[in-house]
Amino acid sequence: MMKRKINIGIVAHVDAGKTSLTEQLLFHGGAVRAAGAVDLGTAQTDTLAVEQARGISVKTADAVLETEVAVVNLIDTPGHADFISEVERALSVLDCAVLVVSAVEGVQAQTEILCGAIQKLGLPCVVFVNKLDRAGSDFESALHDLQEQFSERTLLCVRRPENEGAPEAAAVPDTDCLENAVMLTGDEALLERYLAGETLDFPRTVCAAVENGAVPVLCGSSKTGAGCAALLDFLCACMPAASETDGEFCARVFRVEHDKTLGKLAHVRIFSGSLEPRQSVFLPRLGREEKVGGLRRPLGRKQADIQKAGAGEIAVLFGLSEVRAGDVLGRGTIPRAESSLAVPLLTVKAEPETPDKLMALVAALTALADEDPMLHFVWIREKQEIQLRIVGEIQLEILGELLLERYGLRAKFSAPSVIYKETPAKAGEGYDAYLMPKPCWAILRFQIEPLPRGSGLVYESKASPAQLLYRYQNHVETAVPEALEQGLHGWEVTDLKVTLTEGGYHHVHTHPLDFFVCTPLAIMDGLRNCGTTLLEPILHVKMTFDPALSGRVIGLIQNARGTLLEQTVRGGRQSITSEIPVAESLALPVAFAKLTSGRGTMATAFSHYAPCPPDFMAERERIGTNPLDRAKYILEKRNALSG
Known part of the structure; x- marks a missing residue:
């Protein structure tokens, strides 16, 4: 009998027990003789020395196990928000995700982001409610939180805890599971067969429900192993298998x-x-x-x-x-696109401990950027300067440890600064005629319009091929995003529509690369005519704490230019969600921990970009010559292109 192939990813908020669950699945699948422990640095999927020392996953790791019916590839992903770019790449290659939720903490900020991504991708998902052996665990509360994320209609409870809070946290089959699974398939014929008393195949029924969007829920403890064997059996029998498509690689x-x-x-x-x-x-x-x-x-x-x-x-x-x-x-087609979860909101400069190690540091960071392109490593040769984009300071600490562990390099990083953006303040036109010094000939006219927040860049060409050949129009389309990487104040320009309305070329004097010179000149002319508004990144922040501290926490949020969104009280704990500018949030975790004596929890996630206060301005030092300095820019650009 051919065994099913299933690629399963384990995803969760940090410290929900994800890596421990991976170890239990490998153990129950016979891949290891004993389940490793994160705290002891013996977990199979924590392969880096920094992971074993810190007890957290910072890189995606994979392992394989084989049961009687399936070959399962397990992908263990990081839980910390600073390494979410690893998670988004993993989600694009999975057949199924196992979302681990702590029965103690419930659905947390990172869990909410993962739920949204899983649903957006249409990825089959199983929830494992973990830590039922822990004091304070509450399965029903966690289930309530999940209903808010997935909706009650889609949740299919497969197993419930029999003795919640007991050392082994035994889980028993839910008596209504098959009936609910039939309902969630959306198959009226199947429902009629069930009501007529026909015995239905449980795995096939659940699989049909999952394909219709159902989210099965199981529970147990990855620390004691309770419920983990049942989870593995369920995954192998009931979840959709990998498609084994022939054809081009x-x-x-x-x-x-x-x-x-x-x-x-x-x-x-x-x-x-x-x-x-x-x-x-x-x-x-x-x-x-x-x-x-x-x-x-x-x-x-x-x-x-x-x-x-x-x-x-x-x-x-x-x-x-x-x-x-x-x-x-x-050359084939990938069936699932990558999700966009990681948004680097901070930038830092890196330098070696001693100047003679500069080029070695450049080489090392180039290699690390291949492992995580989200670092957006930039080497500015003219300034002998290294710039990086990061999600958070934990990522920076890990980066420093990786450089030392792998390359023997000690790096120093500047204090993180916020990444702002610009957007056109009003509609306007940009124009340039690049006709000198010969040989050159390129004429471009753009219409620039602001768009709603979150729109990004929308490009359109209304120039006819009689005005501008298609090959030159392709050059313009390629050059526009590059021209918008630095606006009037040096920041990326976003939320705008750029329309090419007019173009011109000369059958003798036009050089194939002239439009790569002309496009930034015309775009910057347009931005000067429109003016730009500075945008700042905003975080969605959730704080949970003792209700007695409510007034002081609200004061903390207001002092950080925050906006209150929601307040709830459950189980003797108060939660406040708010939106806070990143620039005001850098010192907030320390202040909140001090206020709550370390007993509060705070989770953040990127929300959106919004206009800065009217009296605020942040200038970013430009890389290269400003196209508004036309003569100097043309000389620099022509030398670079000819080189």
């Missing part, structure tokens, strides 16, 4: 790591076709092929060489020197 890279001997190792999910050692694969990002040196199968901290990997499988490739995390390999 296509895969996505969800993790890149470094091996001292083999160099880059790319962890991929294969969606169609197959792959063998020494086979060439196409990298769309680079527009060329690279040869795979060899294949391995991930086994937690170990890997085993294999000679072939096919659709529905996860493999580790080596030999691809230019690959980056998030890359698509092959």
Whole structure:
């Protein structure tokens, strides 16, 4: 009998017990002799020294187990918000997600983000309510929180705790599960068969319900192992399996790591076709092929060489020197897009401990940016300066430890500063005629209009091919986003529509690259005519604390220019959700911890960008020459393009 292949990701808010659950599943699946412990640094999927020392996951890790009916690839993801870019790449390669929710803390900020992403992607999901062995656990309260996220209509309770709070936290099958599963399939014929007393196949019924959007809920304790075997059996029997599509090879890279001997190792999910050692694969990002040196199968901290990997499988490739995390390999179509969860809101400058290590630091950060492109590593050669974008300060601490552990480099980082953005203040027009010095000839006219917050960039061309050949219009379309990376105040320009209304070229004097020079000139002319409004990032903040401190917490929020959204009291604890500018939030965790004597919890997530106060201004030092300094910019740009 052919075994089903299932790629399952374990996702959760930090400290919900996700890595411990992964260990229990590996143990009950026979992949390890004993479940490792996060606190002891023996977890199979915590492979980095920094993970073992800190007891948190900072990188996605994968391992395989095999039961009588299925081959399961487990992907353990980080829970801390600073490493959510790892989670978003993992979500794009899964067949199913296991969302771990603590029965003590309930649904937390990161859990809410994950719920939204899972639903947006249409990804099958199972919830495991964990920590039923802990004092203060409340299954029904956690279930209530989940109903607010997924809606009561979609939740399918498979197992409930029999002795909640007992050491083993035993879970028993829910007596109404099959009936609810039939209802959630949306299949009227199946419902009629059930009501007629026909015995239905439980796994098939649940699988049909999941395909219709149902979210099964199980429970237990990853610390004691209670409920974990039942969860594994349920996943193997009831969740949709991987599609094993023949045809042209296509895969996505969800993790890149470094091996001292083999160099880059790319962890991929294969969606169609197959792959063998020494086979060439196409990298769309680079527009060329690279040869795979060899294949391995991930086994937690170990890997085993294999000679072939096919659709529905996860493999580790080596030999691809230019690959980056998030890359698509092959010419096929990926069935699921990446979700956008990580939003770096802070920028820092990095420098080595001693000046002679500068280029070594550049090389090391280049390699680490291939593992996490969200770092947005920028090396400014003219200033001999390194810039990085980060999600939070924990990420920066881990980055420093990785540089020391892997490369022996001690790096110093500047204090984080907020990443602002700009948006047009009003509609306007931008124009430039780049006609000198010859040989050159490019004429462009743009209409620039502000759009609602969150719209990003919308581009349209109304220029006819008689005015401007399509190949030159393609050059303009490529150059517009680059021209908007730095606005009047040096920040990225967003939430606008740019329309190319007019263009001109000369059949003799136009150089193929002239429109890469002319586009920023015309765009900046338009921004000068429109003016720009500065935007600041806003966080969604949830604070939970003793109700006696309510007034003082509200004062803390108001002093941070915060806006109150909601207040609730449940189980003797008060929760306040608010929106607070990132610039005012940097010192807030320390102030809140001091106010609550460390007994309060605070979780944050990016919400949106909003206009800064009218009297506030933040200028960012420009990289390169400003196109408004036209003559100097043309000279610099022509030298760069010819080089």
